[in-house]
Amino acid sequence: MHILVCIKQVPDSKNVRIDPETNTLVRQGVQSIVNPHDWYAVEAALKFRDAHGGKVTAVTMGPPQAEEALREVLALGVDAAALLTDRAFAGADTWATSLTLARAVAKLAPVDLVICGKQAIDGDTAQVGPEVAAHLDLPYVTYVRRLELVGGSRLRAERVTDLGYEVVETGLPAVVTVVREIGDPRMPGLKHKMRSRKQQIPVINAAALGLKPEETGLQGSFTKVVRVFAPPPRSNREMLNGAVENQVGELLKRLREARVPGL
Amino acid sequence: MKAIIDKEKCVACGACVDACPQGAITVAEEIAQVDDRCNLCGLCVDACTYEAISLPEVRGPKTEGIQAYSGVWVAGEQHDGEVHPVTHELLGAGRKLADKLGVELAVVLMGVGLAQAAKELIGYGADRVHLVEDPALIPFTDEIHAKVLAELVQAKKPEILLAGATATGRSYIPRVAAALRTGLTADCTGLEIGDDGLLYQTRPAFGGNVMATIICPNRRPQMATVRPRVMRKPAFDTQRQGMVETFAPSPAALLSRVKVVTSVKDVQDTTPLTEADVVVTGGRGLQKPENFKLIRELALLINGAVGASRSVVDEGWMPYSHQVGQTGKTVSPKLYMACGVSGAIQHVVGMQGSEIIVAVNKDPHAPIFDVANYGVVADLFEFLPALIRKLKEERGEG
Numbered sequence: 001m002h003i004l005v006c007i008k009q010v011p012d013s014k015n016v017r018i019d020p021e022t023n024t025l026v027r028q029g030v031q032s033i034v035n036p037h038d039w040y041a042v043e044a045a046l047k048f049r050d051a052h053g054g055k056v057t058a059v060t061m062g063p064p065q066a067e068e069a070l071r072e073v074l075a076l077g078v079d080a081a082a083l084l085t086d087r088a089f090a091g092a093d094t095w096a097t098s099l100t101l102a103r104a105v106a107k108l109a110p111v112d113l114v115i116c117g118k119q120a121i122d123g124d125t126a127q128v129g130p131e132v133a134a135h136l137d138l139p140y141v142t143y144v145r146r147l148e149l150v151g152g153s154r155l156r157a158e159r160v161t162d163l164g165y166e167v168v169e170t171g172l173p174a175v176v177t178v179v180r181e182i183g184d185p186r187m188p189g190l191k192h193k194m195r196s197r198k199q200q201i202p203v204i205n206a207a208a209l210g211l212k213p214e215e216t217g218l219q220g221s222f223t224k225v226v227r228v229f230a231p232p233p234r235s236n237r238e239m240l241n242g243a244v245e246n247q248v249g250e251l252l253k254r255l256r257e258a259r260v261p262g263l
Numbered sequence: 264m265k266a267i268i269d270k271e272k273c274v275a276c277g278a279c280v281d282a283c284p285q286g287a288i289t290v291a292e293e294i295a296q297v298d299d300r301c302n303l304c305g306l307c308v309d310a311c312t313y314e315a316i317s318l319p320e321v322r323g324p325k326t327e328g329i330q331a332y333s334g335v336w337v338a339g340e341q342h343d344g345e346v347h348p349v350t351h352e353l354l355g356a357g358r359k360l361a362d363k364l365g366v367e368l369a370v371v372l373m374g375v376g377l378a379q380a381a382k383e384l385i386g387y388g389a390d391r392v393h394l395v396e397d398p399a400l401i402p403f404t405d406e407i408h409a410k411v412l413a414e415l416v417q418a419k420k421p422e423i424l425l426a427g428a429t430a431t432g433r434s435y436i437p438r439v440a441a442a443l444r445t446g447l448t449a450d451c452t453g454l455e456i457g458d459d460g461l462l463y464q465t466r467p468a469f470g471g472n473v474m475a476t477i478i479c480p481n482r483r484p485q486m487a488t489v490r491p492r493v494m495r496k497p498a499f500d501t502q503r504q505g506m507v508e509t510f511a512p513s514p515a516a517l518l519s520r521v522k523v524v525t526s527v528k529d530v531q532d533t534t535p536l537t538e539a540d541v542v543v544t545g546g547r548g549l550q551k552p553e554n555f556k557l558i559r560e561l562a563l564l565i566n567g568a569v570g571a572s573r574s575v576v577d578e579g580w581m582p583y584s585h586q587v588g589q590t591g592k593t594v595s596p597k598l599y600m601a602c603g604v605s606g607a608i609q610h611v612v613g614m615q616g617s618e619i620i621v622a623v624n625k626d627p628h629a630p631i632f633d634v635a636n637y638g639v640v641a642d643l644f645e646f647l648p649a650l651i652r653k654l655k656e657e658r659g660e661g
Contacts, residue, residue: 011284017472030284036590063285063300090264091303091318094437095446121589121612122469125449127437130405134441139406139520142434145583156524160584162430162537163342164528166402170521180590181583218264218303218319222446225305227476231467234620239638244649247639251621252653254637258619260598261540262565263654 001054004111005045005078006101006132007038009062009069010122017230034069037117037178039185042073044147044178045115046186052149055079057108061089061100067201074196075188082108086205091218094123098131100216103209105136113155114175118143126177133175141168145181264319265301266308270294272315282310325481326445331420332483335361338412338426338436339372339384342403346372346380348496348538349427351387353489355497356454357425358388363456366422369393371415373400373408378507385505388497392507393419399517402526403431409438410516416443418510421484423462425454428488429537440486446479447486452493452616462487470589470612490595490616491538529584533559534568536585541598542617544570544587546610548603548624548643552580557647558602564654570594570614572604588613603643606631623647 011030045056058073060066061084070081084104092100105111114133119126126142133140145165146158156169160179188196206216213219240250255263265287275293282288287300288307295315297307308316326332335357340347354370361368369391370384381392395411416424416439424439426432428450440447453465457478462485465476479485529535536542543565545558555569562569571581573588587594589609595616602623604610611634614620622635625642632638639646 011469016284016469063302065300087264087299090301093446095441095444098441123449124468124470124593125447126433127440127447127449130434130437131441134409134438140438141521142405143430160430161526163535164526166526167524168521169524174521179583180586214324222444222482223448223477223479225475225477226463228304228306228309228468229474229476231471231474234634235636237632237635237638239632239640241640244641244645245653247641247646248650248653251637251639251650255598255619255621258597260619262567263541 001049001052001113002108002111003045003049003054003056003113003115004105004108005038005041005056005058005073006114006116006128007041007058007060007069007073008035008120009033009060009066010035010120032065032068034072035117035120035122037119037121037180039117040178040180040182041115041117042076042078043185044144044176044182046077047183048113048115048147048149054112057082059084059101059104059108061085061092061097061104070201071196071199074199075193076186077189077192081199081201083201083203084209085203086216088206088211088213088216088219091221092216093221093223094125094127094131095222096216096220098128099135099220100206100209100211101128102132102135103211104204105132107204107209112172114138114173116175116177118177118179129175129177136175138173138175139170140175140177141170142177144176144178147176147178147182264303265297265299266303266305267317267319268295268297269315269317272313274313274315276313278310278312279307279316282306326483329481329483332422334367334369334419334421335364335423336416336421336425336484337368337370337389338424338432338439339370340427340429340431341372341374341377341380344374344376344380346384347427347429347491349429349489349491350384351496352491352494353425353427354384354388356489356494357423358497360423360454360456360462361390364422364460367391369421371395371412373411375401381507385507386499386501386503388503390505392505393510394507395510395512397512397517402523404519404521404523405435405438406519406521407517409435409442411512412439413442414512414516415510416484424484424486426486426488428490432488436486436488443484445482445484445486447488448477448479449488451487451489454487454489461485467616470608471615490593492540492595492597533562534566536568536570536587536592536594539568539594540596541565541567541600542570542587542594542596542614543567543600543602544572544604544614545575545581545602546572546604547574548605549575549580552578554644555580557643557651561600561647561651564651567598568596572610601631601635602647604631605629606634
């Protein structure tokens with residue numbers, strides 16, 4: 001069983017904001033972190049490997065320093081890692097990103113299962129997982145909270161829907177995206193930590209994936225960002241003071257003026 | 264590729280250095296220099312007051328016969344024959360886009376037994392309904408819906424395709440975009456037709472701290488998803504005329520490799536979180552799990568949904584399906600009431616799109632007040648019962 005987990009290094013979005021006065025990005029000590037949703041993908045992959053044997057490979061597309069993210073997940077017990085990096089990858093939208101990742105899955109074949117986090121916190125699109133599946137023409141299951149192997153070769157997944165949950169089955173290979181309920185990530189182990197520092201991480205560029213420059217990055221993207229700006233400021237906050245009964249009355253008055261339904 | 268600095272215009276002011284989230288720009292020898300960390304996000308372009316920075320041009324191949332693509336489409340969503348409100352909202356938004364472009368507005372409806380529902384969509388603004396009915400469409404699978412919708416788009420060639428950013432839409436629409444080899448912008452909060460006739464799609468990024476406007480210049484259709492309740496539902500017009508047209512997909516499109524074994528709806532006495540106009544959320548300030556009954560009682564009274572902060576979900580007081588925030592659900596109701604929630608940024612990113620935010624907390628310094636429209640510094644165990652009592656009294660239930 002070869003499980004491939006896709007991760008992304010993202011800016012810690014809580015520190016990224018636009019100064020509404022100067023309209024410039026404020027990056028007060030913005031650190032790069034592993035996308036929080038991807039920790040659950042890593043945990044899902046490790047659990048699946050521990051239950052069914054095999055190997056977990058973590059893959060990321062990013063600048064050279066994204067190697068750091070791969071080392072962080074190696075420390076949890078991921079067996080191998082590959083860094084997809086190339087100047088040509090810069091500026092990729094979800095289409096170009098997923099095409100690059102799909103080529104990596106093909107290159108690292110045979111792969112039985114691809115696991116992604118449900119979305120990345122910088123873009124929040126949730127598109128890359130399903131698009132990787134589309135490029136590879138593989139079945140996929142999104143928002144998975146439980147994964148099992150049935151009959152040795154079929155995947156049974158419990159997925160969260162807007163109204164409840166569903167149990168679905170599909171053959172392998174397949175792509176899944178997971179939610180937090182799959183299980184909290186384990187702590188790094190000492191042995192794995194030591195190994196993670198020294199382990200060789202192969203670097204794969206566009207040419208090695210058989211991708212032409214016009215198929216990757218900004219050039220290979222279909223969407224283009226034309227403007228970035230600060231969100232409209234919230235209207236000024238009003239504190240409702242006085243005794244509790246007064247606070248209740250003032251709040252209801254304002255909410256009714258705003259025509260909030262149900263009140 | 265990286266951002267391009269115009270040596271003539273750059274004054275080495277350093278504004279771009281501060282703007283770059285990658286730390287890829289430095290000022291050396293009286294000019295800004297971009298290194299390999301640049302990921303072409305374009306934030307420096309906006310930050311530069313001297314118009315000295317530009318990005319290399321997108322050169323993606325054009326969709327063949329791009330001029331033939333015409334019309335605005337909405338990918339309708341239905342569950343058990345009931346049309347999801349986001350479909351009506353998108354018809355309202357789509358109508359404006361179609362009128363501006365002077366083209367037809369159509370909606371796609373897939374499932375079984377939908378003839379009546381299809382006709383009704385005309386009253387919400389559709390000129391044409393593409394109705395696809397086949398037993399293979401029930402229960403819903405991403406694969407079949409994606410293939411059928413892609414086939415229909417390839418046959419009819421709309422220039423714009425909008426869909427709801429529900430769990431369903433966010434799951435199958437990316438596959439449609441990939442199959443059609445076109446761009447897709449998720450969770451748009453603004454859609455406008457530019458003077459160039461392109462769809463300008465505005466969406467939040469970085470957890471809502473930044474807004475970005477995105478276009479898809481060379482591929483068709485231009486695809487966007489929109490969260491429920493972001494667009495206004497149009498009035499129903501009983502007199503509106505339009506037509507329902509059926510479409511028969513290929514047999515291959517009706518095959519899915521993923522099979523639904525069971526489908527379970529959570530038994531809830533309150534509205535689902537992502538569908539509600541009002542969300543009442545409880546946090547650690549409730550002190551113990553039993554006290555969530557206050558939140559539930561208020562939610563039931565005002566037809567709201569019950570939300571929970573991550574910490575109370577971690578404590579096991581509420582199931583994960585109620586969690587609002589970065590690793591939970593993103594909600595944007597008309598009213599969000601945060602009760603005893605401190606307001607950690609991971610929570611705020613999941614609810615800051617709400618129209619009105621009310622914070623109730625006994626700590627006047629709680630960060631939740633920074634995002635609130637109305638702040639109430641009070642003891643929850645006094646305020647919530649008083650609010651519930653007042654509402655009940657008014658309704659004669661006291």
